Amino acid sequence: MKVQQLLTTASVGALMLGLSTAALADNWRYAHEEYEGDVQDVFAVAFKDYIEANSDHSLQIYRFGELGESDDIMEQTQNGILQFVNQSPGFTGSLIPEAQIFFIPYLMPTDMGQVLEFFDESKAINEMFPELYAEQGLELLQMYPEGEMVVTADEPIRTPEDFDNKKIRVMTNPLLSETYSAFGATPTPLPWGEVYGALQTGIIDGQENPIFWIESGGLYEVSPNLIFTGHGWFTTAMMANQDFYEDLSEEDKTLVQNAKDAAYAKTIEHIQGLADASLEKIQAASDKVTVTRLTDEEIAAFKERAPQVEEAFIKMTGDGGKALLEQFHADLEAVKE
Numbered sequence: 001m002k003v004q005q006l007l008t009t010a011s012v013g014a015l016m017l018g019l020s021t022a023a024l025a026d027n028w029r030y031a032h033e034e035y036e037g038d039v040q041d042v043f044a045v046a047f048k049d050y051i052e053a054n055s056d057h058s059l060q061i062y063r064f065g066e067l068g069e070s071d072d073i074m075e076q077t078q079n080g081i082l083q084f085v086n087q088s089p090g091f092t093g094s095l096i097p098e099a100q101i102f103f104i105p106y107l108m109p110t111d112m113g114q115v116l117e118f119f120d121e122s123k124a125i126n127e128m129f130p131e132l133y134a135e136q137g138l139e140l141l142q143m144y145p146e147g148e149m150v151v152t153a154d155e156p157i158r159t160p161e162d163f164d165n166k167k168i169r170v171m172t173n174p175l176l177s178e179t180y181s182a183f184g185a186t187p188t189p190l191p192w193g194e195v196y197g198a199l200q201t202g203i204i205d206g207q208e209n210p211i212f213w214i215e216s217g218g219l220y221e222v223s224p225n226l227i228f229t230g231h232g233w234f235t236t237a238m239m240a241n242q243d244f245y246e247d248l249s250e251e252d253k254t255l256v257q258n259a260k261d262a263a264y265a266k267t268i269e270h271i272q273g274l275a276d277a278s279l280e281k282i283q284a285a286s287d288k289v290t291v292t293r294l295t296d297e298e299i300a301a302f303k304e305r306a307p308q309v310e311e312a313f314i315k316m317t318g319d320g321g322k323a324l325l326e327q328f329h330a331d332l333e334a335v336k337e
């Protein structure tokens with residue numbers, strides 16, 4: 001009792017003397033949407049390693065399912081139960097409609113070098129998005145690509161007509177549903193936890209995801225026809241609760257910024273060659289898998305349906321979304337040059 005009282009008096013005394021709160025070691029909580037060793041986990045582990053190597057703080061990582069679905073971990077972050085979260089625009093789109101921009105098909109180039117340069121240089125990504133996240137009480141720390149989107153289905157798909165009557169699972173944002181409607185399919189929004197079972201039981205006929213996830217989640221076992229459509233990238237975002245972030249000392253803010261830079265660098269290194277390696281693993285594990293790479297001519301039939309999705313995006317997001325889209329186009333042009 002006496003020791004406790006002494007400690008309390010000492011801590012209050014330290015605070016009253018204005019000693020830096022950075023001297024106190026905190027345990028921070030960070031949740032993401034994936035499994036051990038997946039791309040978001042590589043980011044989280046590198047972030048944790050940096051924090052713990054460069055401060056007295058510790059960081060607890062929660063992976064998919066430990067605290068619920070993607071929407072649950074976002075809610076826990078907004079409520080301050082978690083300090084950090086990684087949530088993909090595929091889900092954030094229902095909270096921040098502008099985040100759905102990543103689901104306008106054929107907006108992003110297919111070349112990884114150009115995509116990475118875009119994430120580094122883009123004013124839309126690095127200046128406009130942080131303001132939109134801040135409106136929801138979130139400090140956006142890093143947006144990053146995980147891999148090119150690949151469709152899997154119960155049959156190979158080459159044309160919009162092949163999508164007729166196919167129920168394709170999409171993440172839960174309305175614009176992605178628009179994209180698959182435009183492609184000729186029947187979009188079916190589902191949270192991640194229901195996807196494998198829905199494919200297995202035939203509730204849905206297909207879905208889209210980067211190859212590493214198709215491999216790590218075993219999706220090829222229940223949806224073995226892989227179709228490379230070239231229509232987009234799986235993008236994700238790592239952020240902090242804004243009140244928590246703003247209350248950090250300058251020293252801790254710098255620590256967090258340096259940690260996310262280190263994590264980003266590690267993650268970008270990790271995704272180089274990941275798609276090819278994952279495809280090899282899939283093909284070694286299953287002889288039912290087929291791989292369809294659409295020709296430029298076949299892609300054109302899907303691409304010509306993109307403008308209607310752009311229009312839907314502007315309708316959903318108004319002038320703010322229009323300005324973001326214009327900036328996106330300008331940033332992408334700069335990268336292509």
Ligand code: 6CS
Binds near residue numbers: 034070146209
């Ligand atoms: O499809 C999904 O819902 C999941 N896909 C990836 C690549 N990461 C997490 C997300 O929940």
